[in-house]
Amino acid sequence: MEAYRAKEIADSPDMIIVSYFGVPVFIEHVNLGAGTARIHPLDRPDEEQTVPVDVLAEEFNDEFDTPFM
Numbered sequence: 001m002e003a004y005r006a007k008e009i010a011d012s013p014d015m016i017i018v019s020y021f022g023v024p025v026f027i028e029h030v031n032l033g034a035g036t037a038r039i040h041p042l043d044r045p046d047e048e049q050t051v052p053v054d055v056l057a058e059e060f061n062d063e064f065d066t067p068f069m
Helices: 003-011
Strands: 018-020 023-031 036-041 049-052 056-058
Touching (some): 003 023, 003 036, 003 056
Antiparallel strands (some): 018 023, 018 056, 023 036
């Protein structure tokens, strides 16, 4: 993920699903200069860590991403 997209997600009032090696996470803060993000698993907010933003992946819900038939 690009650092600017990670910042958009962190600043968004919407819940956008992001994963860190397959684990759904919440982005607390993005450091654009360092290219890092402070994250925590959705179910463990006390387990914060700082990671490179390029290992984060935006997840998409197939239910809403498919056209109506």
